[in-house]
Amino acid sequence: MIPFKLQRPVYNTKVLVGKFMTKILITGAGGFVGTHLIRSLLTDNQNEIFAAVYKSTSDITTLIPQDHIKEGDLTNYSFAQELIKSTSPDIIYHLAALSVVHNSVERATAVINGNTTISYNLLESTRLFAPQARFLAICSANVYGLVNPNELPIKETSPFRPLNPYAVSKVAQEMLALQFYLAHGLDVVILRPFNHTGTGQTTDFVIPALAKQFVQVERGIDSCVKVGNCDTTRDFTDVSDMVSAYMLAAKFGKSGEVYNIGSGIGYTVQQILDIFGSFLSHPVTIELDENRVRSSDVPVLIADASKFRALTHWEPKIKLEHTLRDVYNYWKEQT
Structure with missing residues (x-):
């Protein structure tokens, strides 16, 4: 939760036209959401897509060229640095995480340390080698945790009351993203997606x-x-609607701001x-x-996504x- 209105300027995403391409990096691209996001982004032939993968749950080699798929462990700082240097992205969709909630209790330290390290390595590498990039920090509505009945539907201003280690790791991810925005002026947009499936x-x-x-x-x-x-x-949203929201956030989201995404x-x-x-x-x-x-x-x-809807006119279809x-x-x- 951000308890004050941020005053830093908005850093606009670079717009590339003509023969130039928008270079997009997706971390965790081999997973469920990443695959759907790649397919949606490919509808624009001016997008050049790079994929960072650790362990794919789906085959993306049929979607993008093999030399655009970067395999490695983002908890390794050297790999994160090389990833940003080699791709020089204009937009980063940060999806990579250990994301199974029910396992996070038994694997608490691995989840907290892993997700925090991944986010730090990627943000710091972006600061050093692609400071102009728009960084989509895709976090989770799990950060809200134990919500009181009078707080439903949940607004972005609702307090964090995390109930599991995964949620704690996502709070840490948000705070890192906010810190890099405030301290270094990175063009960061924070998203809190509610449940999505497909x-x-x-x-x-x-x-x-x-x-x-x-x-x-x-x-x-x-x-x-x-x-x-x-x-x-x-609050369930179809994954196709969710990745559409991510793409709108990349285009219209305001730097340093947090947006809920869900059906309501x-x-x-x-x-x-x-x-x-x-x-x-x-x-x-x-x-x-x-x-x-x-x-x-x-x-x-249950999401109150009115802030995001007012900005982008997004509606789940x-x-x-x-x-x-x-x-x-x-x-x-x-x-």
Whole structure:
């Protein structure tokens, strides 16, 4: 949370026309969101895209040239320096992170140290070798944590009450980004995306995990769908709408500012189960699995994204039911 109005000037993203290209670097590009972002950015033939990957969950070699894919570990400062020097980006979408919330309790020090180090290395390398670049610090709505009912929907001014190590690491990432803006004048825009899902997301996340189970029940592989807390409420956005918001933030976001991105509509896990259940021709048994109940889970996250919408006129276009159908069909093909 930024408790005061920042007075530093806005640093505009370089606009390149004619034969020149906008050089874009995406960290964590081999992951779920990164792949969708690459596809969206490729619709503009003036974008030259570079991808930093550590471990890909999807194949991006069919999307961009092999020599534009930089493989390495961003916790290594030398790699981060070489990455920025070799790509000279105009825009950086910083997606790279250890991002599985439920594992972050067991791997607390690795998550906190890893995500903090990645962000510092990238920001410092940008300061040294691409100080003109626009830096999109893509953080997380998990920083809000334990939100009081009277604070819903959640504004950017809501306090941080993180409930898990992943959220703590994202608070640290935000503070680093803010520090580099205030102390060094880097053109930083901070985003707090709420939950997003779509095809290609791994079963470490709730929507694909449930979709895969429903497919297995439909095919007789499993007898029931196992769940954790069904009262948990989340604000889900289709990944295609989310990456559209990221691109608008790169174009219109104001330096040093923080923006929530989400639909503003909350769904409980039970409502998600009901929608998935409607895709099957027979009733499905739902079974509580105590191993899936997380004590560190955030109870309710619903966005107030009015600040971002007023700036960019962004609105999510894809209904959740459509997204869930897409994810369900994706897992029918994969299973």
